[in-house]
Amino acid sequence: MNLLLILPIAIPLTAATIGLLFRKSPMVQRASGVIGMAALLVSVIYLSWQTYTDGIQVIQLGDWAAPFGITLVMDLLSAAMLIITAIMGLVVSIYSLYDIDRVKEQYHYYPLLHILLIGINGSFLTGDLFNLYVWFEVMLISSFILLALGNRKTQLQGAVKYVIINLVSSLVFLFGVAMVYGMTGTLNMADLAVKIAEVENTGLVTAVSMIFIVSFGIKAAIFPLFFWLPASYHTPPVAVSAIFGGLLTKVGVYALIRVFTLIFTHDIGYTHTILLWVSGFTMVCGVLGAAAQMEFRKVLSFHIVSQIGYMIMGLAFNTKLGIMGAIFYIIHNILAKSNLFLISGIAQRLTGTFELKQLGGLYRQYPWLAVLFLISAFALAGFPPLSGFWAKLSLVKAGLQIEQYVITGVAILVGLLTLFSMVKIWAYAFWMPMEEENKSEQFGKMKLMGAGGLNLLVTPVIILAAIIIIVGLFAEPFLSFCMLAAEQLLNPEIYIESVLGES
């Protein structure tokens, strides 16, 4: 029992409550926003360290022994996800200090951000299938409002698509939970793992597993269920785009990894082959979607879809290297993708637009922004020695190791198209000279850093870029961590034993 395991839920809950109580005070809003995130980061680092040194951490809430109450579990996968979430929370809340206007601030922006994180953290921590559903609901409602906050027409259009499709996902998820409960009489995931193996009608179990592929697949934005994502992510304030683009889909991927390594492992030949096909289509559709876009954030949004494909591919390989690659890919992708969203926001501040054809001249005028973009964009495209290279390398190695040549080939080609989109942004926004008539007032006058600069926007970008470089240059500890996490996942008995105790 580790009581502190509730911190990743309790800290944002507290911060959100404080924010709500002092609605009128911008100072409190901002402070509770940033300090809450910082506290969260500290707590998850501490908890992760415990998990790393002492093994999987568990808390049985209400002291009701598993499988009767709800269990929170932290294994290395959860640890990795929690840390990256807290990092994103912190940098995005700093970014928000400048990016989010007073009105949104007053209408609960920071509390909502924290509530979103409650949902995300809860999803990563919970060891209970129904409880996961609850966290999904928390995530959904808070993200819906963050999307709509501001009430612009495009925002509402995007938000409606977002919420309706995600409600379909929730509904199906709930049906899946009911089916699982009907078959096994339990909701505790560790217990489920044991009991589902005893269900005689394995065909039915496989059919139920498809429910989860679809439901989590919608959340993860896989092919052909991804529509809500490109429809909505380019509409809200940049800070919101960044945290959504980084984190939300990854919760879906996390859920897929969790249930398809722990619970549904009885018919891998079928389920994981489907996942493999899905991953291929997801990669290709997403990257082609991006190639067709000419708006900064839309390009990035479609790329999220494409890169989800890589993560699913790693899961579908179902080997240590594959799953390790998937986890590393998730982490790397959150860093690079969110950073690109943040950069798009800075570019927009400087030039007044997200449209690539109207952007321009940033390389000449703002070389440091160009450097930051290059780092993030080429990391995303998998160039060495940045974080993305190791992600790509892991997955390509994993694919070649088990002789999955076709999908590996697809992944490699998609990598090239990713590069294509990234340099497209580069060529338009940074290299192309800016038309005189498009030049906004602040272009060239506003500084990136220093007095009269965009310090609060740039600092988070620098932090993330630094992490990308560090992860790239000193990849070993990060890769080893993911490797250990993958080992845990492929040996579910460790998880089961930690939750249910020796049996």
Added chain:
Amino acid sequence: MLIALLSIFIVGLIAPGLYSVLREKTGWVLAILPFSVFIYFLTLFPAIADGEVITQSTDWVPLFDVTLSFYLDGLSMLFALLVTGIGTFIVLYGSGYLAGHEYIGRFFCTILLFMGSMLGVVLADNLITLFVFWELTSFTSYLLIGFSHDSAESRNSALQALLVTGIGGLALLAGLILMGYTAGTFEMSEILNSGDVLRESPLYLGILILILAGAFTKSAQFPFHFWLPGAMAAPTPVSAYLHSATMVKAGVYLLARVHPAMGDTDLWFYLVTGFGAATLLISAWLALCYTDMKQILAYTTVMVLATLTMLIGMGFPLAHQAAAVYILGHALYKASLFMVAGAIDHEAGTRDIAKLGGLRSLMPISAVAAALAALSMAGIAPFFGFIGKELLYEAALEAPMWSTLLISIAVLGNIAVVAAAGIVAIKPFYGPKVETPKHAHEAPLSMWIGPITLASLGVVFGSLPFLIDSSLIVPTASAIYGETLDFYLSLWHGINLPLILSVVTLLGGIAVYKIWTGLQSSTPAGLYSTTFHDGPKGGYQFLVDGMLSTAGWQTRVLQNGMLRYYVLTIVVTMAVAIGYTFMSRAGFAWNNELGSVELYEWTLFATIIASALIAVMVRSRLAIIVALGVIGFGLALIYLMYGAPDLAMTQVLVETLTVILVALVLVHMPPLKKSEAAGSKFRDAVIALTLGGIFTAMTLTAMTLPFDLFISEQFAEWSYPAAHGRNIVNVILVDFRALDTMGEVVVVAVAGLAVYALVKMNKKQSKNGGAES
């Protein structure tokens, strides 16, 4: 070696900062760096000359067997010296060429980063490390080619080079990983000894094709050659360095490096020699189709790369000896010629042959450098190029297969090269003076010191080949071949067939030179360049455009902006995926032990179904809510009938509240719009019923399984004594599963906040004039 490499990278990164301090002296200061690295390699020279191999290794990512390991033998030594030696002059040259340019600091930065990357490629022992540096050369060259980024042509050329070398790089990555897996090690030095394992592996063909894809794209072999002339959009220092002496040779280097492990098969011979020979012939004559000095030089570069490819493909000592000589000879004369071309462009304002002439008196040093370099390029004794060409002819004549064809190609190609050498070295400097856009004068010291030194080395090495033959060329050729070779170089081999062919080549070249002006503008030349330059380039463009139009089409179809179709797609996907799996894997099963259904139960079910139908059919919002309410209460009745009064109570409460609340909200909303056509309604009904049917069937099938009451019974047992509550549902909600409830409370609270925020914000914004910031 690691330190040498790192120092280049670090200095590269701080170069823009240095520039702001040192200003115009930066070039001279920065040049010290590559020069000291050059000297460092010279100190290792004696050991390499003795046939030793120096290795160094530092761990990087042990998990993936990635080490920062370096391997210095003759081949890497030759390249390392070229990279740093020519690099020194390029830094100087660049400081003159770009003096006062707004990006000169950025230029120093990228060129040094490129230099480090290139040095990394030729030194790396570990396959992955090799690839890391390989990709870095692609990246830095992208930035360098797009240096003049205001012009669309530069941007497109940069993209083209990046994509072509990028796809090759990705193939190479796959090839290297497979190679590592097959050989059981990721160190090149160990792989070189396990050639038999590779050659006998079933993956040999795949690995070979992938690696060749990497090498051929990088070294601009047909049909990927078109990016190299395009890359001439880069400023001349870049062209001189990347596109003559270094980056494009990375592919050749790779071929040479892996030859001992991958070569010696028919497949290798046919693929490598075949592509090399074809590219040689095509590109040599393409050079004559242009009047831009840089384009001409670019295509002769492709020709030399092709010659090297062909020689490496032949796979016997003499060919590799020729290759080693060619690498050095070409680097010396081509870098000089490019720098001269740049100097002319810089000083005269154009580098179009047709607009140049008589510069000899104005730019005497450049003229000398150009003449020396061109003589070497044309392969005239006693220049180093002559030795190379003699060896090439000898090798082609001795080729195990197809020697007649190869020698003909070699001679034909070299005739074109002789002519090209004449064109770039004679036309601009001799003949009548032509008025140039700028009044020309000699370039500054920083810009002529490189060409004159390098071009002179060509004549020094040519007349005194013993200076470098056993110390550098022999170890290089040995490294390519894979076994220690023993030979020496000499100018005079007696009157033999190669010499006769050389004379033929020279005469042919002079003849072509004489008629070049007419030839270049003739229709066949136009046709030729259309076929072999524009053709492959068009192929590339076709692929890019095809990809883009597919992308556009796909996105319009999938992401069509209509929520209705999104939901439709999702529901159909669900029905297919879940339904198919269910029917094929499980099949419908019916639990016979279930009791018979009584009349009152039928009535209830009928009511629920009828309400559901009403809910989807009526158009009044209120009626829909009522119908849904009926379903809810029906469910409560079901709970009641089957022994869950607690649950029934909760359900009744929730349902009542929901209906009242929703009704309150919805009565104020406008009536629903007219629904769409009967056809799509029918389609939607079928799909909805299918999915509903599948879910029902699955639920019924699940009923055949024994239900595990373990947890429910435990709850019932603990509810009162341990949790102090008589209503089990309540206890579950607030105790056993309190966290769920807390989550749901948050959901409800947030929903409330949302309504408040959205409504109030709207008011506030409309008060403030509507638009939000």
